[in-house]
Amino acid sequence: xxxxxxxxxxxxxxxxxxxxxxxxxxxxxxxxxxxxxxxxxxxxxxxxxxxxxxxxxxxxxxxxxxxxxxxxxxxxxxxxxxxxxxxxxxxxxxxxxxxxxxxxxxxxxxxxxxxxxxxxxxxxxxxxxxxxxxxxxxxxxxxxxxxxxxxxxxxxxxxxxxxxxxxxxxxxxxxxxxxxxxxxxxxxxxxxxxxxxxxxxxxxxxxxxxxxxxxxxxxxxxxxxxxxxxxxxxxxxxxxxxxxxxx
Amino acid sequence: xxxxxxxxxxxxxxxxxxxxxxxxxxxxxxxxxxxxxxxxxxxxxxxxxxxxxxxxxxxxxxxxxxxxxxxxxxxxxxxxxxxxxxxx
Numbered sequence: 001x002x003x004x005x006x007x008x009x010x011x012x013x014x015x016x017x018x019x020x021x022x023x024x025x026x027x028x029x030x031x032x033x034x035x036x037x038x039x040x041x042x043x044x045x046x047x048x049x050x051x052x053x054x055x056x057x058x059x060x061x062x063x064x065x066x067x068x069x070x071x072x073x074x075x076x077x078x079x080x081x082x083x084x085x086x087x088x089x090x091x092x093x094x095x096x097x098x099x100x101x102x103x104x105x106x107x108x109x110x111x112x113x114x115x116x117x118x119x120x121x122x123x124x125x126x127x128x129x130x131x132x133x134x135x136x137x138x139x140x141x142x143x144x145x146x147x148x149x150x151x152x153x154x155x156x157x158x159x160x161x162x163x164x165x166x167x168x169x170x171x172x173x174x175x176x177x178x179x180x181x182x183x184x185x186x187x188x189x190x191x192x193x194x195x196x197x198x199x200x201x202x203x204x205x206x207x208x209x210x211x212x213x214x215x216x217x218x219x220x221x222x223x224x225x226x227x228x229x230x231x232x233x234x235x236x237x238x239x240x241x242x243x244x245x246x247x
Numbered sequence: 248x249x250x251x252x253x254x255x256x257x258x259x260x261x262x263x264x265x266x267x268x269x270x271x272x273x274x275x276x277x278x279x280x281x282x283x284x285x286x287x288x289x290x291x292x293x294x295x296x297x298x299x300x301x302x303x304x305x306x307x308x309x310x311x312x313x314x315x316x317x318x319x320x321x322x323x324x325x326x327x328x329x330x331x332x333x334x335x
Contacts, residue, residue: 045259047260105287106271107255108287217251218251239254242253
């Protein structure tokens with residue numbers, strides 16, 4: 001692990017929004033300038049802190065979307081009852097400032113050269129840290145075989161759709177499943193990720209694959225237990241559950 | 248337990264603040280069942296006042312953090328031990 005990413009104190013820093021990119025109707029990527037950012041590893045996250053005029057504070061964690069060598073970016077989904085995400089998705093403009101700290105996390109991370117093959121399984125915005133891994137791999141020219149199984153409600157909800165299309169091919173396979181609605185003639189899967197789908201998409205047990213699963217808690221539980229049921233070693237499966245975290 | 252939980256990844260920042268080091272890669276040994284799991288794997292219940300982290304194997308409460316203005320209470324009674332990687 002890059003030592004810069006684990007050493008040192010964790011302190012709140014002031015970031016400036018450099019760019020804001022709409023990914024879907026509910027999801028936006030914020031590109032952030034953070035003076036002295038120590039660098040990060042694919043899969044890590046950061047904490048964002050908002051302070052209201054009356055002093056009320058809210059903190060949330062967001063996965064880093066960018067590859068280690070690119071400008072720092074987070075991708076945020078608006079939660080209907082969220083305290084923080086609607087502000088990040090709808091209100092913040094380039095030039096605005098916000099407080100953050102990070103990078104955080106050493107468990108759900110992958111670096112080029114760490115071996116593989118890799119199975120990445122993402123549900124909804126759970127794709128964000130997996131995309132950081134895919135971008136890190138592309139940036140490094142790494143040839144690790146990667147399969148991404150990505151579950152979205154509809155085609156319009158697919159985050160990073162064009163970039164994934166562009167990157168797919170060779171040793172990167174991208175498999176979509178759309179759980180709620182499919183366009184006519186949709187060639188991909190059209191149901192929730194289940195054991196039969198994982199049996200078709202996953203590497204075989206014994207192939208030495210490392211698996212990263214990120215999504216809502218029910219998604220992660222169901223995928224991880226299906227993989228174990230298929231014979232994959234629990235220790236080869238790393239999970240990250242997302243959700244609104246009031247603090 | 249039907250209430251939804253997250254995992255130890257979600258409290259990486261808080262635990263770093265409490266322990267002074269990155270903790271998601273630390274290993275916790277459950278005092279209840281003896282399971283040895285990465286802190287990132289613990290099941291974490293988030294409440295307004297703080298967090299409760301439980302053993303993913305047996306549900307024993309391993310770690311609690313309760314926040315108040317100017318201080319916090321950290322409970323570790325369910326943990327047999329923590330193995331924390333050194334970075335020096």
